[in-house]
Amino acid sequence: MSDLDAELDRAAAALRGATRVAVLTGAGVSAESGVPTFRASDGLWEGHRIEDVAHPTGWRRDPRLVWQFYHARRAKAAEVCPNPGHAALAKLEAKWADRFTLATQNVDGLHQRAGSQRVLELHGSLWRTRCTGCGEVAAIGAEPSAGIPPCPTCAAPLRPDIVWFGENLDPAVLGAAEEAAFACDVLIVAGTSAVVFPAAGLIPLAKGGGVKRPPGVVIECNLTPTDASRHADIGLYGPSGETLPRLCDRLGL
Ligand code: BV8
Ligand code: ZN
Numbered sequence: 001m002s003d004l005d006a007e008l009d010r011a012a013a014a015l016r017g018a019t020r021v022a023v024l025t026g027a028g029v030s031a032e033s034g035v036p037t038f039r040a041s042d043g044l045w046e047g048h049r050i051e052d053v054a055h056p057t058g059w060r061r062d063p064r065l066v067w068q069f070y071h072a073r074r075a076k077a078a079e080v081c082p083n084p085g086h087a088a089l090a091k092l093e094a095k096w097a098d099r100f101t102l103a104t105q106n107v108d109g110l111h112q113r114a115g116s117q118r119v120l121e122l123h124g125s126l127w128r129t130r131c132t133g134c135g136e137v138a139a140i141g142a143e144p145s146a147g148i149p150p151c152p153t154c155a156a157p158l159r160p161d162i163v164w165f166g167e168n169l170d171p172a173v174l175g176a177a178e179e180a181a182f183a184c185d186v187l188i189v190a191g192t193s194a195v196v197f198p199a200a201g202l203i204p205l206a207k208g209g210g211v212k213r214p215p216g217v218v219i220e221c222n223l224t225p226t227d228a229s230r231h232a233d234i235g236l237y238g239p240s241g242e243t244l245p246r247l248c249d250r251l252g253l
Contacts, residue, residue: 004238011234012250014186014217015092022184023089023102024177024202028191028222030110032083032241035076038193055165063157067148070160074126077108078142085190085221086114088244091253092188093118101180105192105199107162120177122169122199128161137161174198181205182212190221190240194228203228 015021027037038050052058053069093100093116103120104111109127111119129140129149133156140158148157163169177199181187187206194200206216220232221240229235236243 004236004243007234007236008243008246008250011219011236011247014219014234015247015251018096018185018217020099020180020184021092021096021186021188022100022177022180022202022206022216023092023188023190024181024192024199025089025102025104025106025111025190026192026194026199027106028193029085029089029240030080030083030106030108031191032085032239033080033108033110035080035106035108035110037191051165054162056167059159059164063148063159067145067160070126070162071145073108074140074142077110077126080108080110082110082114083241085240085242085244086110086116088248088253089188089190090115091248092251095251095253101177101184103177103180103199103202105196120173120180122163122173122177124160124162126160126162129158130161132156132159169198177202178205181216182208184216186217186219188219188221189228189232190244192222192226192228194226200228203231207231 031037053066059066089102093102101118101120102111102116103122105123107124107126109125127139128137130137131151131154133151133154136151136153151158181202182205184206189203194203203218206218208215218232219234219236220228221236221243
């Protein structure tokens with residue numbers, strides 16, 4: 001039996017005994033759909049540092065460049081499809097229903113397109129805009145966009161409804177994710193380098209910091225070990241588009 005098979009058996013056993021399941025995903029779960037991850041691209045987008053275009057100062061310095069950055073990612077996200085890893089997570093949600101929470105750092109909407117309904121978008125969504133004036137949030141598609149649209153309500157410029165570096169996450173979304181991570185019996189951490197906070201802080205929360213009895217079991221699904229690996233009880237190392245469906249097979253899903 002390979003190491004991965006043994007770890008898949010351990011992961012399935014942990015989940016069989018779980019009453020509450022939480023998941024934290026990152027860009028890696030969308031990689032097999034063709035969506036570039038952040039760190040693999042050396043943090044660059046068409047020569048721009050991501051922290052520059054995904055940052056309020058970048059927006060203030062050159063809003064059109066930032067709008068184009070997100071418009072290009074919307075266009076790319078519209079061309080790709082969810083992969084079997086996304087579908088597997090939707091199957092896990094169907095089994096645990098309201099005792100299942102998926103917190104994602106991804107903004108591509110692929111979890112929802114795969115059927116996941118209980119999704120906490122920690123870092124916002126490519127598919128929403130937010131008004132810089134009145135704060136109104138609205139849906140946006142991948143249709144060609146000449147430039148930064150004005151708010152239909154107050155005419156102020158719209159911005160992507162994305163949490164940039166240096167910006168606070170929506171406290172209600174983060175709070176719900178923290179509650180789910182603390183309350184879970186199993187936390188699956190899939191496709192994230194676990195370097196961005198406070199999202200990465202959900203992982204040790206599942207262990208409960210000595211307060212929670214028993215601590216949650218952390219299952220890491222990644223190509224390689226990460227900053228989160230020290231918290232992981234089980235490691236499923238391989239493409240999540242393969243490991244997550246194999247985990248569902250073991251659970252008969
Ligand atoms: C904030 C939206 C308060 C943009 C993003 C401690 C506490 C609090 C804050 C901080 C802190 N330390 C530092 C900070 C500041 C900062 C931060 O964390 N910086 C990091 C870089 C050190 N955090 C913030 O600014 C947050 N705000 O805390 O507010 C505050 C206010 C003022 C001053 C300070 C604090 C806001 C963070 C949100 C930023 N926005 N996204 C956009 O998407 O356009 S973050 C961005 O990184 C994406 O959302 C992305 O999802 C996320 C994390 O990256 P990953 O998803 O993990 O992707 P990555 O490429 O890194 O890794 C992919 C992984 O997948 C790899 O491990 C790879 O091996 C694996 N993989 C690849 N292929 C596969 C695979 N795995 C499985 N299968 C495969 N096929
Ligand atoms: Zn407005």
